[in-house]
Amino acid sequence: MKILQLISSPRGAASTSIKLSEAIVEKLQEANPDSTVKVHDLTKNGFPHLEEVHINSFFTPAENRSPELVEAVKHSDEAIAELKDADVIVIGVPMYNFSLHSSLKAWIDHICRAGQTFSYSEKGAEGLVKGKKIYLAISSGGVYTEGFMKAYDFTEPYLRSVFGFLGMTDVTVYRAEGLNVPDLKELALDKAIESIEI
Numbered sequence: 001m002k003i004l005q006l007i008s009s010p011r012g013a014a015s016t017s018i019k020l021s022e023a024i025v026e027k028l029q030e031a032n033p034d035s036t037v038k039v040h041d042l043t044k045n046g047f048p049h050l051e052e053v054h055i056n057s058f059f060t061p062a063e064n065r066s067p068e069l070v071e072a073v074k075h076s077d078e079a080i081a082e083l084k085d086a087d088v089i090v091i092g093v094p095m096y097n098f099s100l101h102s103s104l105k106a107w108i109d110h111i112c113r114a115g116q117t118f119s120y121s122e123k124g125a126e127g128l129v130k131g132k133k134i135y136l137a138i139s140s141g142g143v144y145t146e147g148f149m150k151a152y153d154f155t156e157p158y159l160r161s162v163f164g165f166l167g168m169t170d171v172t173v174y175r176a177e178g179l180n181v182p183d184l185k186e187l188a189l190d191k192a193i194e195s196i197e198i
Contacts, residue, residue: 001028001032001034001035001036001087002035002036002038002085002086002087002088003025003028003035003036003037003038003086003087003088003089003090004037004038004040004082004083004085004086004088004089004090005021005022005025005037005038005039005040005089005090005091005092006040006042006089006090006092006104006107007039007040007041007042007043008042008043008091008092008093008094008100008101008103008104008107009043009092009094009101009139010043010101010103011094015092015094015139016094016139016176016179016188017092017093017094017137017138017139017176018092019176019189020092020137020139020174020176020189020192020193021090021091021092021135021137023137023192023193023196024090024135024137024174024196024198025037025090027196027198028088028090028198030198031198038082038086040082042101042103042104042106042107043101043103046103046106046107047075047079047103047106047107047109047110048075048106049102049106049109050106050110053068053069053072054072054073054075054076054110056069056072057069057070057072057073057076058073058076058113058114059114075110076110076111076113076116079107079110079111080110080111080113080116080117083111083117083129083132084129086132087132087133088132088133088134088135089132089133089134089135089168090135090137091104091134091135091136091137091159092137092139093136093137093138093139093155093159094138094139094140095138095139095140095141095144095153095155098152098153098154098155099154099155099158100154100155100158100159108162111166112162112165112166116128117129117166117167118165118167125165127164127166127168128166128167129166129167129168130167130168132167132168132170133170134163134168134170134171134172135171135172135174136155136156136159136171136172137174137176137192138155138156138173138174138176138177139175139176139177139179140155140175140176140177140178140179141178141179141180141181142177142178142180142181143177143178143184144175144177145175145177156173159171174192174195174196175192176188176189176191176192177192
């Protein structure tokens with residue numbers, strides 16, 4: 001089993017989403033001793049936000065790309081190859097302002113490419129990245145799985161939608177939530193780790 005772990009928190013050792021994603025990886029390794037893990041910290045080795053040159057490179061056939069476009073498409077090609085090579089993808093997802101850290105959004109923008117990870121036909125869109133298992137390790141200061149704040153959660157719904165569009169529908173979510181809530185914060189991470197089932 002090949003595991004790809006994506007980090008999208010800039011908080012390093014203080015990050016709850018990193019700790020939770022590492023716990024998921026550990027459980028996977030316990031269940032699959034021969035597995036390998038590739039860690040990609042998107043906050044340190046990130047992807048540029050899409051600019052005109054990137055979009056042009058995506059839609060220009062390889063044989064017609066200028067040297068500038070060849071350079072511009074490299075990030076996307078490498079990210080897609082890394083994604084397709086993995087069997088399991090574990091993603092640390094800290095919630096910032098009800099959504100994702102921009103490093104994760106930039107990565108997503110580079111892996112969503114017509115003809116590479118999805119296609120259009122007369123039957124509509126079809127995801128081309130199949131047979132993957134995804135684990136999301138989401139951390140948040142508040143509680144977003146229930147109550148009126150659930151409507152403010154744009155992490156899990158967005159990620160389920162975009163990965164599903166690309167063909168990756170087997171998604172499991174673990175949450176460490178209430179990290180800024182006095183009655184919850186002390187046990188939030190432990191509770192999330194205890195809930196992990198592989």
